[in-house]
Each structure stands twice: as structure tokens, then as C-alpha cells.
Amino acid sequence: xxxxxxxxxxxxxxxxxxxxxxxxxxxxxxxxxxxxxxxxxxxxxxxxxxxxxxxxxxxxxxxxxxxxxxxxxxxxxxxxxxxxxxxxxxxxxxxxxxxxxxxxxxxxxxxxxxxxxxxxxxxxxxxxxxxxxxxxxxxxxxxxxxxxxxxxxxxxxxxxxxxxxxxxxxxxxxxxxxxxxxxxxxxxxxxxxxxxxxxxxxxxxxxxxxxxxxxxxxxxxxxxxxxxxxxxxxxxxxxxxxxxxxxxxxxxxxxxxxxxxxxxxxxxxxxxxxxxxxxxxxxxxxxxxxxxxxxxxx
Amino acid sequence: xxxxxxxxxxxxxxxxxxxxxxxxxxxxxxxxxxxxxxxxxxxxxxxxxxxxxxxxxxxxxxxxxxxxxxxxxxxxxxxxxxxxxxxxxxxxxxxxxxxxxxxxxxxxxxxxxxxxxxxxxxxxxxxxxxxxxxxxxxxxxxxxxxxxxxxxxxxxxxxxxxxxxxxxxxxxxxxxxxxxxxxxxxxxxxxxxxxxxxxxxxxxxxxxxxxxxxxxxxxxxxxxxxxxxxxxxxxxxxxx
Numbered sequence: 001x002x003x004x005x006x007x008x009x010x011x012x013x014x015x016x017x018x019x020x021x022x023x024x025x026x027x028x029x030x031x032x033x034x035x036x037x038x039x040x041x042x043x044x045x046x047x048x049x050x051x052x053x054x055x056x057x058x059x060x061x062x063x064x065x066x067x068x069x070x071x072x073x074x075x076x077x078x079x080x081x082x083x084x085x086x087x088x089x090x091x092x093x094x095x096x097x098x099x100x101x102x103x104x105x106x107x108x109x110x111x112x113x114x115x116x117x118x119x120x121x122x123x124x125x126x127x128x129x130x131x132x133x134x135x136x137x138x139x140x141x142x143x144x145x146x147x148x149x150x151x152x153x154x155x156x157x158x159x160x161x162x163x164x165x166x167x168x169x170x171x172x173x174x175x176x177x178x179x180x181x182x183x184x185x186x187x188x189x190x191x192x193x194x195x196x197x198x199x200x201x202x203x204x205x206x207x208x209x210x211x212x213x214x215x216x217x218x219x220x221x222x223x224x225x226x227x228x229x230x231x232x233x234x235x236x237x238x239x240x241x242x243x244x245x246x247x248x249x250x251x252x253x254x255x256x257x258x259x260x261x262x263x264x265x266x267x268x269x270x271x272x273x274x275x276x277x278x279x280x281x282x283x284x285x286x287x288x289x290x291x292x293x294x295x296x297x298x
Numbered sequence: 299x300x301x302x303x304x305x306x307x308x309x310x311x312x313x314x315x316x317x318x319x320x321x322x323x324x325x326x327x328x329x330x331x332x333x334x335x336x337x338x339x340x341x342x343x344x345x346x347x348x349x350x351x352x353x354x355x356x357x358x359x360x361x362x363x364x365x366x367x368x369x370x371x372x373x374x375x376x377x378x379x380x381x382x383x384x385x386x387x388x389x390x391x392x393x394x395x396x397x398x399x400x401x402x403x404x405x406x407x408x409x410x411x412x413x414x415x416x417x418x419x420x421x422x423x424x425x426x427x428x429x430x431x432x433x434x435x436x437x438x439x440x441x442x443x444x445x446x447x448x449x450x451x452x453x454x455x456x457x458x459x460x461x462x463x464x465x466x467x468x469x470x471x472x473x474x475x476x477x478x479x480x481x482x483x484x485x486x487x488x489x490x491x492x493x494x495x496x497x498x499x500x501x502x503x504x505x506x507x508x509x510x511x512x513x514x515x516x517x518x519x520x521x522x523x524x525x526x527x528x529x530x531x532x533x534x535x536x537x538x
Contacts, residue, residue: 005418
């Protein structure tokens with residue numbers, strides 16, 4: 001294709017877009033709305049997945065809280081009982097003082113907050129490494145029957161629940177996005193139809209003079225793609241600043257507890273930008289093609 | 299002797315063999331048409347409204363496929379031309395309509411150049427070709443005017459310029475003088491005659507009896523879908 005032809009296609013695309021400003025605006029808005037929802041869902045799902053995998057890394061263990069009133073002998077007896085369970089690799093004792101130190105370390109700069117506590121609320125515990133994840137359920141039920149065990153903290157369930165929530169959001173979200181994208185396509189195809197009608201006479205002449213079908217079609221596809229991409233750009237800006245703002249707000253208000261688990265903006269935006277561009281352009285192109293198939297016999 | 303010479307020079311541009319066209323509901327638009335059009339001919343296609351003139355033109359432009367028979371243009375069988383090939387056939391056929399079909403927001407020059415742009419001619423070719431055809435139709439001084447500033451005859455000349463700017467081997471004119479007063483119609487005929495002298499075959503569908511009678515060219519008359527007369531140096535032949 002010649003450069004001049006390319007310029008012609010682009011120009012016609014923009015002219016068509018400008019000629020029906022209201023419909024163009026409606027198309028762009030609907031693409032943007034669909035993609036903002038998509039962005040929201042991506043952010044939610046990615047963050048939940050992230051939290052789940054971080055949790056998994058940090059707590060790939062079973063933690064047993066030891067009853068407060070136990071003596072040291074009883075505690076070490078409990079230790080050997082635990083190690084006797086099939087599937088337990090190691091059982092490390094962590095005193096409540098040690099636990100506090102660990103926590104301070106994890107919280108880093110905000111560690112001083114813990115010093116305001118009058119009493120150490122953390123329990124003595126055993127941190128158990130499993131020989132394999134398959135033993136988890138058996139070990140947990142054995143632990144619960146042991147003398148001196150206060151509580152068994154097992155994070156597999158939490159992780160599973162998190163992943164279930166992420167899955168649910170993804171399914172519902174995808175259905176919602178599907179509907180929104182169909183609506184966006186419908187609006188774009190109507191916009192392109194208007195552009196088509198405005199150029200009927202020109203197209204008629206083009207056909208008689210021997211323009212190829214693709215030469216006639218391209219400007220409309222260009223128009224649809226531009227509409228889609230503009231929508232994607234708006235959605236990207238909304239999601240970028242929306243998430244940036246939320247991320248900062250959470251960091252400021254909740255300090256360490258949440259922010260460590262949220263994905264930073266730049267990681268999210270890289271993926272989202274590509275996805276938005278592809279979907280925006282795709283929706284635009286498909287919308288035009290639908291219209292061309294229906295209303296343009298070339 | 300001279301007859302033999304003419305035979306040797308004849309090159310068949312269009313051939314129709316046993317061509318029929320039925321529309322649905324059993325309407326027979328064309329019935330068993332057989333004819334040859336040679337390169338360089340000037341032909342009038344006459345007949346009452348509904349006799350089949352429009353269908354005849356539509357078959358040549360591949361707006362319609364024939365129901366039966368075979369159509370050959372420039373040695374290529376176009377009876378069942380694929381949709382992708384149709385634009386290339388049409389580049390070899392210029393078309394002029396009764397209603398001019400100019401783009402109102404383009405100047406005379408741009409209207410003609412448009413026909414070259416959409417077949418992706420180079421700007422160099424466009425700059426050479428457009429002024430030349432505007433000169434041929436006598437509109438060199440109107441190049442920068444818009445269609446609404448022109449008279450009917452001038453508009454039709456623009457549309458003729460557009461039809462021949464890509465050097466088609468045949469020019470199809472569908473009642474080109476239908477919207478014009480007699481004097482202007484004759485101007486258009488002069489332009490067409492001149493284009494024909496340069497070697498372009500011309501097929502003109504018309505109701506203009508006086509023009510056909512005076513021009514003394516080949517006349518193909520259609521009646522209810524049949525060719526009822528095909529005559530060299532013919533006349534319009536009947537009143538309608």
C-alpha cells in the first residue's frame with residue numbers, strides 16, 4: 001500500500017469520526033466504560049492472586065498455638081509428640097518473645113508501633129514444616145487431638161478461599177465485560193453506519209471507477225479502530241489515576257498491613273496498557289466490519 | 299480488397315453469446331442476446347424504458363451476473379468473475395450517468411483526480427493526466443470550480459473527463475444527454491465523438507432520436523429483452 005493511500009485512509013477515518021461527533025463520543029465512552037470495568041476486575045483478580053501467593057510463601061507451614069498455662073516440660077513433650085506425627089518434617093518452637101521480634105522485623109520502619117503494646121499478645125507456638133502438602137489435612141487433624149494445643153493455624157484454607165473469590169470475580173467480571181463489549185461494538189457499528197451513509201455517493205463512484213473492495217472498506221475500519229483506541233486511552237487514564245489514588249490512600253491509612261500485598265502501579269499498567277490497546281482496537285475493527293457486512297455491498 | 303483490410307484490423311472488445319438475464323418472479327430482462335462490439339466502435343443502445351438497456355449495461359459492469367450465456371470482455375471470460383476481480387474489470391470501463399454523480403465538495407480537478415487516486419495512480423501521473431483530459435472536454439479554465447458553479451453541460455463534461463481519465467478501452471454512457479437541453483446535448487456528443495476518434499469504444503444508451511438519426515452510427519435496438527435490430531449506420535427507427 002502506498003503512503004498516500006495510507007494517508008487517505010487515515011484522513012477519511014478521522015473525517016468520518018468528526019462528522020458524527022455525538023455518535024463517536026458515545027462509542028468512545030462505551031469502549032472506555034467497558035475497559036474501566038475490565039481494568040477494575042484485572043486489578044482485583046491480580047491483587048487477590050498476589051495476596052494468595054504471598055500468603056502461601058510466607059505461611060507454607062502449619063502453626064500450632066500452645067496453651068498459655070503449659071510448663072516448659074509440657075511444651076517440649078508437645079514438641080516431640082508433634083514430630084512423631086507422620087508427615088511432619090520439623091517442628092520449630094517459637095516463643096512469644098521471639099514471635100514479637102520477628103513481627104517487629106517484618107514491619108520494618110513501622111515496628112515502633114508494637115512497642116506501645118503493654119503486654120505481648122502473641123502466643124507461644126510451634127512452626128511445623130510439612131514433608132509435603134499432601135500430608136496437610138492428616139497432620140492438621142492429628143494436631144487438633146494433641147494435649148496442650150490451643151489452636152491450629154493453617155493457611156491453606158485461607159489461600160483456597162482467596163483463590164475462590166478471585167475465580168468468582170473473574171467469572172462474573174468476564175460475563176459483565178462480555179456484555180459491555182457487545183454494547184460497545186453495537187454502538188461503534190452504528191457510528192460507522194452513519195459514516196457509511198454520509199459517503200454513499202462517494203462509495204458509489206468509487207465502485208464504478210474500480211476501487212478495490214478493501215480500498216473502500218479500510219477508511220471505515222480505521223474509523224472504528226480509532227474510536228476503540230480513544231476509548232482505551234480514556235480507560236487507561238481513569239484506571240491509572242484511580243488505582244494510583246487508591247494505592248496511595250491505602251498506604252497512608254493502613255500502613256504496612258495492606259500495602260505489602262498490593263501490586264505496584266507500574267507492574268499493573270504495563271500489562272493493562274497492552275490489553276486495553278488490543279481490545280479497544282479489536283472492538284473497533286469488529287464493530288466496523290459488522291456494519292460493513294450489513295450495509296456495504298462492494 | 300479494402301473489406302479484407304478492415305476485417306484484419308477488427309479486434310473484438312465485447313462478445314455476448316446467448317446471454318439471458320432473468321430476475322426473480324419470472325421477469326425476463328434480456329433474452330438470448332448475441333453480439334460483438336469491436337474496438338473503436340460508436341454504438342447507440344436504444345429501446346423503450348424496460349426494454350433491457352439498463353440490464354445490458356449492468357451485465358457489462360458486473361453489477362449483475364447473466365442467468366445464461368457467456369460474456370467476454372477483452373478476451374477475458376467475465377461470465378462468472380470473482381468479486382475480487384470486478385474492480386479491475388471496471389478500470390477498463392468508463393461510465394457516465396444521466397445525473398453526473400459528481401462529488402459536491404470537490405473541485406472539478408479533484409473530482410477527476412479522485413478517479414485516479416482510488417486506483418492508486420502516482421501523483422506524477424495524476425498531475426499529467428488530469429489537465430490533459432480536462433483540456434479534451436474543454437474545461438481547462440474551470441478546474442478550480444465546484445460542481446454547483448457549473449452548468450449541466452459542464453458537469454456532464456466533468457463526469458466524462460472522470461470516466462476517461464484512467465484510459466479505459468470502452469466508455470459506457472447511460473443517457474448522458476437525458477438532463478440537458480438539445481444544444482448542450484450536442485456539445486456532449488461532440489466531446490464523445492472526439493473521444494471515440496482517439497480510439498475509445500463508446501456505448502451510449504439513449505432516447506434521443508434526433509441525435510441517433512444524425513450521428514449515423516451502429517444502432518442496437520432492444521425490445522422486451524430481445525435485440526430486434528443491429529444495424530451499421532442506423533437510425534433511431536421508431537417513435538416512443
